[in-house]
Amino acid sequence: MKGDEKSGANKLFRWYLDALLGEINIAHNVIGRQDFLQAGEKVTAAVEKAQQGLFEEAIRQVSEAISSVASSGQWAMQALKENGFL
Numbered sequence: 001m002k003g004d005e006k007s008g009a010n011k012l013f014r015w016y017l018d019a020l021l022g023e024i025n026i027a028h029n030v031i032g033r034q035d036f037l038q039a040g041e042k043v044t045a046a047v048e049k050a051q052q053g054l055f056e057e058a059i060r061q062v063s064e065a066i067s068s069v070a071s072s073g074q075w076a077m078q079a080l081k082e083n084g085f086l
Contacts, residue, residue: 010050017047017062024065027072035072039065 001009021043028036046061080086 010053013050013055013058014047017043017050017058020062020065021047024069027069031072033072033075035069038068042068 021040024036024040024043028040042061042065046058046065049055049058049061077086
């Protein structure tokens, strides 16, 4: 990508990361699990990497953020099972 196309893609990726960070912050405030705080830190690092043009590193940070909240999904499923909802 070059010129305006690259600039537009960068903006779109930044908007995506900002929206993702907002959702992570909501989840952290509601649930209070450390996993979401760690995920937020990873997404913030991804924003910084994207601003530097280091998109592969930004994607790696997003991947790590997803991994850090995967255990929260397991925790939620276990809680639902223990309470007879699943």
